[in-house]
Structures are given as structure tokens and as C-alpha cells.
Amino acid sequence: MFDKVLIANRGEIALRIHRACREMGISTVAIHSTADADAMHVRLADESVCIGPPPAAQSYLNIPAIIAACEITSPDAIHPGYGFLAENASFAQIVEEHGYVFIGPTPDHMRLMGDKISAKEAMKARGVPVMPGSDGPIEDVSAGLAIAEEIGYPVLVKASAGGGGKGLKMAPDPASLPDAMALARAEARAAFGDDTLYLEKFLVNPRHIEIQVLADEHGNVIHLGERDCSLQRRHQKILEEAPAAALNDDQRAALGATVVEAVRGLGYRGLGTVEFLFEDGEFYFIEMNTRLQVEHPVTEMITGIDLVREQIRVAAGAPLSFAQDDIRFQGHAIECRINAENSETMMPSPGTITSYHAPGGLGVRVDSALYAGYSIPTAYDSMIAKLIVHGANRNECLMRLRRALEEFVIEGVDSTIPLHRRLIADPDFVNGVYDVTWLERFLET
Amino acid sequence: MAPKKTTDQQTKEKKMAVTKAVKFDVDSDLIRRLADLMAETGLSEIELGDGDLRLRVVGGAGNVQAVSVAASPLTAEPSPNPQPATAADAAAPPPGAVPSPMVGTVYVAPEPGAAPYVSVGDRVSKDDILFVIEAMKVMNPIRSPRAGTVTEIMVENGGPVEFGETLLVLG
Numbered sequence: 001m002f003d004k005v006l007i008a009n010r011g012e013i014a015l016r017i018h019r020a021c022r023e024m025g026i027s028t029v030a031i032h033s034t035a036d037a038d039a040m041h042v043r044l045a046d047e048s049v050c051i052g053p054p055p056a057a058q059s060y061l062n063i064p065a066i067i068a069a070c071e072i073t074s075p076d077a078i079h080p081g082y083g084f085l086a087e088n089a090s091f092a093q094i095v096e097e098h099g100y101v102f103i104g105p106t107p108d109h110m111r112l113m114g115d116k117i118s119a120k121e122a123m124k125a126r127g128v129p130v131m132p133g134s135d136g137p138i139e140d141v142s143a144g145l146a147i148a149e150e151i152g153y154p155v156l157v158k159a160s161a162g163g164g165g166k167g168l169k170m171a172p173d174p175a176s177l178p179d180a181m182a183l184a185r186a187e188a189r190a191a192f193g194d195d196t197l198y199l200e201k202f203l204v205n206p207r208h209i210e211i212q213v214l215a216d217e218h219g220n221v222i223h224l225g226e227r228d229c230s231l232q233r234r235h236q237k238i239l240e241e242a243p244a245a246a247l248n249d250d251q252r253a254a255l256g257a258t259v260v261e262a263v264r265g266l267g268y269r270g271l272g273t274v275e276f277l278f279e280d281g282e283f284y285f286i287e288m289n290t291r292l293q294v295e296h297p298v299t300e301m302i303t304g305i306d307l308v309r310e311q312i313r314v315a316a317g318a319p320l321s322f323a324q325d326d327i328r329f330q331g332h333a334i335e336c337r338i339n340a341e342n343s344e345t346m347m348p349s350p351g352t353i354t355s356y357h358a359p360g361g362l363g364v365r366v367d368s369a370l371y372a373g374y375s376i377p378t379a380y381d382s383m384i385a386k387l388i389v390h391g392a393n394r395n396e397c398l399m400r401l402r403r404a405l406e407e408f409v410i411e412g413v414d415s416t417i418p419l420h421r422r423l424i425a426d427p428d429f430v431n432g433v434y435d436v437t438w439l440e441r442f443l444e445t
Numbered sequence: 446m447a448p449k450k451t452t453d454q455q456t457k458e459k460k461m462a463v464t465k466a467v468k469f470d471v472d473s474d475l476i477r478r479l480a481d482l483m484a485e486t487g488l489s490e491i492e493l494g495d496g497d498l499r500l501r502v503v504g505g506a507g508n509v510q511a512v513s514v515a516a517s518p519l520t521a522e523p524s525p526n527p528q529p530a531t532a533a534d535a536a537a538p539p540p541g542a543v544p545s546p547m548v549g550t551v552y553v554a555p556e557p558g559a560a561p562y563v564s565v566g567d568r569v570s571k572d573d574i575l576f577v578i579e580a581m582k583v584m585n586p587i588r589s590p591r592a593g594t595v596t597e598i599m600v601e602n603g604g605p606v607e608f609g610e611t612l613l614v615l616g
Contacts, residue, residue, distance in 0.1 A: 051607070064547075065547060068581060
């Protein structure tokens with residue numbers, strides 16, 4: 001096992017990884033920008049290295065600086081967290097070329113899944129249901145029109161290198177397709193430096209369901225059930241829950257088995273999330289995330305398994321410590337992402353936390369790097385806390401979540417706590433009747 | 446080999462710097478009046494001279510009230526992992542400090558056994574090489590940002606250096 005791990009991230013996820021390491025007897029190295037010198041992950045880590053100024057491009061995305069930080073602290077492995085360099089295959093390769101272990105999949109698997117077209121082909125070839133669409137890049141408008149005619153409108157124009165909703169445009173009819181393609185191409189070029197586009201059928205009211213998988217390098221692969229992440233705003237997840245109310249046990253077992261076989265066939269190692277849209281009883285593969293997910297705690301709460309610990313173990317070459325039959329799904333869990341944003345206007349609200357009180361009690365977990373007096377830097381993501389609640393069933397979970405949101409105090413900045421309080425009081429949400437379009441409609445009312 | 450923790454550069458700037466010449470009795474009332482004047486006028490710096498004696502009051506935030514408000518929560522929060530403060534950490538970088546532009550391993554000479562690029566007392570010109578910092582097996586020459594005399598060298602040969610850490614002081 002590793003003696004020392006460098007955590008190449010910040011905020012709550014850096015703290016989350018630190019916690020897993022400490023429980024495994026692994027010492028930690030925090031890296032940080034000058035804006036994060038007082039951050040909790042820096043305070044708690046065994047060692048810390050300032051690697052650059054506030055802009056992420058010069059600090060948390062600065063590969064030479066991160067490798068230099070490794071050279072002066074000598075960790076065995078690097079954990080990339082999520083975001084920043086977590087899905088950068090070149091980074092993973094550089095890390096390994098310098099003799100450190102990258103806690104994640106191989107660079108080849110990251111490349112395969114990082115390209116949406118090759119990912120879809122790889123999954124389709126292994127029996128995973130995929131969205132009908134162009135089986136590759138679309139060169140021009142006439143090719144796009146021909147394919148859209150075949151699969152039926154509405155269609156979605158997507159950037160091959162896409163993510164976070166960039167380069168994503170919907171066309172309801174043939175007349176709007178040329179404009180949608182031009183806009184998607186321009187966005188993709190600006191955001192990713194790659195304007196390759198492809199086309200997919202657009203589902204009107206789907207749910208976002210994702211399967212958590214875990215694989216070791218000895219060919220053992222298991223799934224840890226699904227999460228429903230349908231509550232999204234501008235393609236950003238706001239609240240996630242597990243298990244998904246829309247799935248029955250047979251659907252769960254069947255989809256899980258299909259995904260496990262595909263992942264085994266790929267020879268994949270580490271944690272992964274295979275994302276699907278679900279409509280009218282059918283699943284359609286969207287993408288595979290080759291990293292730890294923000295919403296991983298809901299899976300931890302219903303399985304009792306520390307995913308970061310397992311991720312570190314398999315990166316060190318250890319076999320999985322359990323088989324599929326050992327996995328038990330118990331109760332229900334919901335995660336609320338708390339952002340430093342105004343609940344009404346959704347405007348970011350950086351500033352100093354004047355007062356902070358996290359909720360507690362049975363079944364309540366808060367993953368956050370906040371403390372009273374902490375200044376939220378303007379240079380990074382606005383997510384400042386995750387509230388995760390577990391209950392014996394969905395109803396108990398909702399009652400507990402309501403109680404925990406009442407207790408949660410974050411003063412000095414605006415937060416999305418009021419939004420979550422409204423959200424969980426809505427009859428549609430209470431009844432579990434929502435899809436990926438629901439939250440945006442809810443916010444308009 | 447734990448690299449030292451550094452305090453936030455911005456909080457350092459918010460601390461009010463008071464410099465005075467030798468033999469100058471500190472007139473705290475005068476300083477307080479000047480600080481009030483700065484807060485009132487929005488001035489960021491006031492300097493007074495009387496013969497050999499000079500008094501300069503600098504408020505980095507431009508507002509004295511802001512200093513106490515911003516500083517108290519930071520100091521009130523106990524660090525879960527307090528690190529012994531070193532001379533370099535405790536105070537703002539001295540005037541003339543040359544900060545490291547990168548993280549890495551610092552070398553004072555081009556090769557082991559060779560004479561150091563600079564020693565205390567040396568005059569350096571702008572763009573003279575002061576150190577070499579190794580990062581990712583690449584040797585990066587660190588050049589002087591300006592001309593001056595080396596008054597203090599703050600790093601050890603072969604030691605780790607963080608971004609922003611003071612390498613040396615130019616007088």
C-alpha cells in the first residue's frame with residue numbers, strides 16, 4: 001500500500017480524499033494556489049506545497065508545477081479528485097512516466113472514454129444500449145440533415161470533446177438544424193479546441209440514471225447500483241439520489257450486469273460511472289466518467305462502502321475486497337449540492353463565511369471544506385458543501401433531509417440551501433415524479 | 446521534508462506596515478492620527494520627514510477598519526495543524542524580496558561544487574541569473590527582476606521552494 005499520496009485538487013474533494021488516506025494510514029500532501037493558503041485541505045494535510053497563483057491554469061491545472069511538487073515531497077501516488085486534471089489522459093501519462101501511481105484508470109481508457117464517439121462505439125460493441133445517432137462525426141449540414149431524418153426529430157448536436165453542456169444544441173426540426181450545428185461547432189472550438197460534432201436522438205422527458213462501477217486490475221468488476229441525477233440546471237447536477245425511484249430490482253440487476261460485462265471487456269481498472277438516459281423503460285448510454293464523481297457519497301451511504309478507499313486500494317494493485325453478491329443496498333440516500341449562489345438569481349456569491357453550522361445526527365453527512373472565517377475565492381467552482389442524508393426508506397430520508405436543511409447555517413454569502421428547502425417540499429419531488437427537464441421548469445415558477 | 450506553510454499573501458498586504466528610522470521614538474498618537482486621516486481620505490500611504498527622521502504609514506487595504514475585521518476571524522480560527530512559524534512566514538516579505546516564480550528544487554550554483562551564482566554583498570544587474578529551479582527534470586534559470594545588492598539569501602542549495610516563497614532579498 002502507499003505511504004504517501006499527493007492530492008491534486010482543492011475544496012471538499014481534497015478533504016474527502018485526505019480523510020480516506022488518513023484512515024488507511026497514508027500521509028497526505030496538499031497542493032494549493034496562493035488563494036487557498038488558508039483552505040481546510042491545506043490545514044489538515046501532513047504537508048502542503050504552494051504551486052502557483054489563483055488562476056487554475058497556473059496552479060491546479062499546471063502539470064509541471066504539480067510534478068515539481070511531487071519531486072520535492074516524494075509521494076507514491078497522486079489522486080486527481082474530480083474536475084481539473086482528473087480526466088486528462090496526458091496528465092495521467094506524465095504522472096506515470098515520472099514514476100508515481102495515478103489513482104485512476106489507465107491513460108488509454110481515459111482517452112477512449114474522453115472521446116464521446118469512441119466511447120459510444122466501445123460500449124455499443126459490448127452490448128450496452130446506446131442512443132440512436134450518427135455513428136461518427138458529421139462533416140456538414142447535409143450529412144446532419146440526412147442522419148436526423150433517419151433517427152427522427154428532435155435531435156441533439158453534440159461536441160465530440162464535450163462536457164458540462166458546452167457544444168450541446170437541440171434542433172426540434174430540419175429548419176433549425178443548420179443554426180444548431182453552427183453554434184455547437186463554435187462553442188466546441190472555443191471550449192475544447194476541437195469542433196468535431198456528432199448527432200443523437202433527443203429524448204423529451206428522460207431521467208438521468210448512472211451506474212457506479214469498480215474494477216481491479218485482476219479482472220474483478222462489480223457495480224454498486226445506480227444514482228438518479230435528473231435534477232439538473234444547465235446540465236449541472238443539483239441533487240442526486242439512490243436508489244432511483246423509477247427503477248425496479250429486475251431493471252437494476254439487468255442494467256448492472258450489462259455494464260459490468262462491458263467494463264470487464266474493456267479491461268478497465270478503478271472507479272467509473274456509466275451514464276444513461278432512461279425513458280419509457282429503455283436505457284441509452286451517454287458517457288462514461290473515468291473518475292470519482294461529486295455524487296459518490298449517495299452510493300457510499302446505501303452500500304456502506306468507502307469508494308475512495310477502494311479506489312486507492314485498486315490503484316495500489318490490490319484485488320477488490322468483495323464480490324457482487326456481497327453488495328447490499330440498504331435504505332435511501334439523497335445528496336444536495338450547496339453552491340455559493342443566490343437561490344433566486346443563481347448569481348455566484350463569493351465572500352467570507354461569517355457563521356457556519358453544519359447539521360448532524362443519525363444518517364446525516366456533510367462533505368465541505370468550509371469554516372467560519374473562511375473566504376471563498378472567486379477563482380474556482382461555486383460548490384461549497386454537499387449535504388448527504390440516509391434513511392431506511394425514501395420517506396424517512398426526505399423527512400431527515402428537511403430536518404437537516406433546517407439546521408444548516410451558512411452566513412456571509414448566499415447559498416442554494418433555500419432552493420433545496422423549496423425543492424424537497426414540492427409534491428412532484430416528494431412523489432419522485434421528475435425528469436431532466438423538471439428543475440428548469442420548477443425554477444421558472 | 447515538509448515544505449513550510451505560507452500565510453496568504455493578501456492578509457500580509459492588509460497588515461499595516463510601519464517603518465521608521467533609527468533613534469525615532471514611536472509616537473503612537475501620531476501614527477493613530479495618520480491612520481485615521483488615511484481612512485478618512487482614502488489615501489493608501491502617508492510619509493512624514495523631519496531632519497533624519499522619517500515616518501511612513503502604509504495601509505495595504507486602504508482602509509484601517511477593514512484590517513481588524515478581516516484579520517480577526519483568521520486568527521480566531523485555530524489551525525488544526527499548526528506549524529511552527531519561521532521568520533519568513535511570520536512577517537510580510539521584507540522590502541526587496543524576490544519571490545520564487547515556481548515550485549521546485551532550488552540550486553544556488555550551476556553544478557555541484559561550482560561557485561554560487563550570487564552571494565550576500567554581490568551587486569546584480571537586471572536579468573542576471575540568481576538561482577536555478579528544477580521542475581520536472583528541467584532546469585529553469587531564475588533571473589533578477591531588477592538591479593541591486595544581495596542582502597540576504599533565504600534558500601538552501603538543493604532545498605524545496607514553493608511558489609511565492611522569498612528566494613533572496615535585494616537591497
